[in-house]
Amino acid sequence: MDRPRSSRRIPMRGDHLTQPRNAVIRRALPLDSPLVRFVLAGVMGGRRRTERHGGDGLGNRLRGSMAALPRSIGAAAAVLGPGAQKLLSDAWRWLPVPPRVASWVTQAMEPLRLPLFDAERAVLLDAALDAVIAADATGRITEFNAAAERMFGYPRAEVLGRPLAEVVVPPALREQHGKGFEQYRLTGKSRIIGQRIEINAMRAGGAEFPVELTVTRAASDGPAAFTAHVRDISDRRRVEDERRRLLAAEQAARAEAEAAAELVRRVQTITDAALASLSLEELLRELLPRIQRALATDTVVILLAEADGTLVVRAALGLEEDAQRAVRIPIGEGFAGRIAAERRPVVLDDVDYERVVSRYVRDKAIRSLAGVPLTVETRLVGVLHVGSVHSRTFRRDEVELLQLAGDRVALAIERAVVHDAERRARAEAEAAARTMDDFLATVSHELRTPLTPILSWTHMLRGGKLGADQAARALAVIERNVKLQARLIDDLLDVSRIMSGKVHMEMRPVELPAVVEAEVEVVRPAAETRGVALAVRVDADIAPIGGDADRLRQVVSNLLSNAVKFTPQGGRVDVTVRRLPTGVELTVRDTGKGISPEFLPHIFERFRQADSSVTRAYGGLGLGLAIARHLIELHGGTVRAGSDGEGRGATFTAVFPLPAVTLPAPPMRVDRPRQPTRSIDGARVLLVEDDTDTRSSILAVLEAAGARVTAVSSAADALDAIGQSPPDVLVSDIGMPGDDGYALIRRVREVEAAEGARIPALALTGYAGAHDRARALATGFQRWLAKPIEAQELLGAIAQLLSSGAEAPRTPASR
Structure with missing residues (x-):
């Protein structure tokens, strides 16, 4: 029995829709829709009828059904949309339809094919994420989707x-765009069709932005048409730009770090020597070739700053003449002076020779220079500059290298300068210590040596075994050695005063020729004894100089004694006093031992002797010339020594300036001590001396001269003696226990002021300084004598006090 007709007409159980190729239809079409079932039923029904009646027996009814198919699909499209329309129109292709039916359906669907394609494309374009732009062969836009x-x-x-x-091409690219279209039109070839490229596009407002572009040509036998797929890559480009920026920054940082490491390495190759404890000369000698190699330059020069505001070339490579001549450049002048003044690097790619101070830079034809200041904190140490004989542009990294090297060089130079100063100070201290040791040994020798004959002859005199001639000789030897010791002590005291700056000078007009002639006569006996000729030549009309007569006599005595001492028998000493336009020149020339070139620069130094060994041939402390130099300088003068070498004599020249203003007193002539102007026989003398031996010896001298002497040992006893019987003359020591001589004279003058009397007073002291003398006179003494005291000098001073009474103090005849 046959199935119901409707079942045969619409088989929708999925028998034919279970195939893989029909899966699209099952997903896309609403199969429960009556309209869809109608269309499919028509297709399937046609198939069965064809099978039943045969391909050639198709009746008019079937043809009518096929003719109605497009209308059915069109109705479905109106309800379901163009996507469903397309699926429905193609559905028969995937179903078991006989070939003849397929041909009929094809013919029936032909009027719908183009509308269906346009509808499908519109759906796809609107759904696309990228921009799609279509253009025809003339370059006009035919499609522009939603994206x-x-x-x-x-x-x-x-x-x-x-x-x-x-519309979309930036102005800068339009000419290139037009040429591309024209090339394709003529040749059919294009560089961009089918390629993916990145290019700039333009928005409606004119803003440009990066895009990724793909252009294709539509497959057609007709006029050319093009479709462009455009993707905005602004975000991607920003990410890429940021990545490139970060990568570039990383590479730059790495390159900078590597450059810094290389710079440090190069600086280290220059300045590692600067870290060592080298002397300044060794340091400079080591640094110059290193700097030259590091920068590949022809010259390297280091100049050091001086206190007078100049730069001095201390080391040079390639410009050795500058260093040899110690070229000085004022700060602010020339290339190096400009660097020092501006305290910054200076580079001259093309040297202007008219502005270069050093002529050696011109002579060497240096074309390019680069220099940096050498500073430590804010202190200018010097300048370092390099040069090239070829025109050269110094790179920034080379200047930075030079500056870094300069900073470390400056520290090294300052450290080397300090190191050298410490080394020199240590060497000088050690030399001074050795000199002082030698000097103290000499002092011990010079002071002890005279004591031997003094003690020996004293012992012989005490034994009473000497005849009259021998006794006289003994006394002469004792006197001579005592005076020698006194001279040594005076020299020591003078040096002490000079070192402490306590030399007192009484400046008055002094006739230097008179001083010279007097001292020549004093030295002449010693010269004659040694067989040395002594000659004096003095210019006429020599003006007085300003000076201290005693100190000038000491200067002349030291120079003359020194010349006579070092001149052998048969030699000669010439003394010349010459008039100069602005002063007076004293020259002492001998034909004696001479001075070695090594010792000549030290001839006026304290405690220095050319021969301080135990085998030396000449005695003395070696202080005379040092004292003479200081005293000459205190007079505003200068002194110099010259010698052609050992065994060729020596010349000492002192120059004293004329006084700039008129001095208060008339010129005073310097004479030797005069004999007493009157006898002290019967004079009443009060002697105050705490030392027993000194008191007894002075007492004996005074009593031998006929004086009536009262001798006491203290100021208190002296005041008691004055109260009982005022003396004609008071002779008092200064340094005493309890009240000293100053306190005594002040008390005496106070009593005298009340009574109206005045006792002449003479001070005796072992304190032999000029300030001691001034203090004694200011306190109330009229005369002052320094120990040791010669008898004639003592008697003469007392006689003068007795003659003048209590008149104003006078210049002493001797220290």
């Missing part, structure tokens, strides 16, 4: 038919 509207900012209707170039 393109969003991307470019134009509505589709506004751009359709407009030239693509004026």
Whole structure:
């Protein structure tokens, strides 16, 4: 029995829709829709009828059904949309339809094919994420999807038919775009069709942005048509740009770090020597070739700053003449002076020779220079500069290298200068210590040596075994050695006063020729004894100089004694006093031992002797010339020594300036001590001396001269003696226990002021300084004598006090 007709007409159990190729239809079509079932039933029914009646027996009814198929699909499209329309129109292809039916269906569906394609494409374009722009062969826009509207900012209707170039192509690329279209039109070839490229596009407002572009040509036998797929890569480009920026920054940082490491390495190759404890000369000698190699220059020069505001070339490579001549450059002048003044690096790619101070830079034809200041904190140490004989542009890293090297060189130079100063100070201290040791040994020798004959002859005199001649000789030897010791002590005291700056000078007009002639006569006996000729030549009309007579006599005595001492028998000493336009020149020239070139620079130094060994041939402390130099300088003069070498004599020249203003007193002539102007026989003398031996010896001298002497040992006893019987003359020591001589004379003058009397007073003291003398006179003494005291000098001073009474103090005849 046959199945119901409706069942045969619409088999929807899935027998034919279970195949893989029908899966699309099952997903896309609503199979429960009556309209869909109607269409499918028509297709399936046609198949069964064909099978029953044969391909050639198809009746008019079947043809009518086939003719109605497009209308059915069209109705379905109106309800379900163009996507469903397309599926329905192609559904028969996937179903078991006889070939003849397929041909009929194809013919029936032909009127719907183009509308169905357009509908499908519109759906796909609107769903696309990238912008899709189609253009015809003339370059006018034929399609502009929704993504393109969003991307470019134009509505589709506004751009359709407009030239693509004026809508999306930036002005800078339009000419290139037009040439590409023209090339394709003529040759059919294009560099961009089928390629993926990155290029700039333009939005509606004119803003450019990066895009990724793919252009294809539509497959057609008709006019060319093009489709462009455009993707906005602004975000990707920003990410890439940021990545490139970070990569570039990383590479730059790495390169900078590597450059810094290389710079440090190069600086280290220059300045590692600067870290060592080298002397300044060794340091400079080591640094110059290193700097030259590091910078590949022809010259390297280091100048050091001086206190007078100049730069002095201390070391040079390639410009050795500058260093040899110690060229000085004022700060602010020339290339190096400019660097020092501005305290910054200076580079001259082309040297202007008219502005270069050093002529050696011109002579060497240096074309390019680069220099840096050498500073430590804010202190200018010097300048370092390099040069090239060829025109050269110094790179920034080379200047930085030079500056870094200069900073470390400056520290090294300052450290070397300090190191050298410490080393010199240590060497000088050690030399001074050795000199002082030698000097103290000499002092011990010079002081002890005279004591031997003094003690020996004293012992012989005490024994009473000497005849009259021998006794006289003994006394002469004792006197001579005592005076020698006194001279040594005076020299020591003078040096002490000079070192402490306590030398007192009484400046008056002094006739230097008179001083010289007097001292020549004093030295002449010793010269004659040694067989040395002594000659004096003095210019006429020599003006007085300003000076201290006693100190000038000491200067002349030291120079003369020194010349006589070092001149052998048969030699000669010439003394010349010469008038100069602005002063007076004293020259002492001998034909004696001479001075070695090594010792000549030290001839006026304290405690220095050319021969301080135990085998030396000449005695003395070696202080005379040092004292003479200081005294001459205190007079505003200068002194110099010259010698052609050992065994060729020596010359000492002192120059004294004429006084700039008129001095208060008339010129005073310097004479030797005069004999007493009157006898002290019967004079009443009060002697105050705490030392027993000194008191007894002075007492004996005074009593031998006929004086009536009262001798006491203290100031208190002296005041008691004055109260009982005022003396004619008071002779008092200064340094005493309890009240000293100053306190005594002040008390005496106070009593005298009340009574109206005045006792002449003479001070005796072992304190032999000029300030001691001034203090004694200011306190109330009229005369002052320094110990040791010669008898004739003592008697003469007392006689003068007795003659003048209590008149104003006078200049002493001797120290």
